[in-house]
Amino acid sequence: MYPIIVRTLVQLTVSLLLGQAAKYGFNIPSAELTVVVTVVIGTAYVALAHYIEQNWPALGKWLTSLGLTSAQPSYAKPVKARPRYVGR
Numbered sequence: 001m002y003p004i005i006v007r008t009l010v011q012l013t014v015s016l017l018l019g020q021a022a023k024y025g026f027n028i029p030s031a032e033l034t035v036v037v038t039v040v041i042g043t044a045y046v047a048l049a050h051y052i053e054q055n056w057p058a059l060g061k062w063l064t065s066l067g068l069t070s071a072q073p074s075y076a077k078p079v080k081a082r083p084r085y086v087g088r
Helices: 002-025 031-055 057-065
Strands: none
Touching: 002 031, 002 057, 031 057
């Protein structure tokens, strides 16, 4: 569970910092626009970090978790339950 929390917090923090930097760097006037820019920049960062992690694992792990964990999440297909027949 620790790697998942670390990776999520790092990505959210980087998104927030990049969004705030864009707000001040580009002089974005409204809070609503700042939120949109933060989400767009954050999404781009996460997509780029995961692409890099696929091609250069060492660099990608650093980008997604700042080196705090080396674990990479794995996603398993859900197991379908067999239907239970009640009756005869």
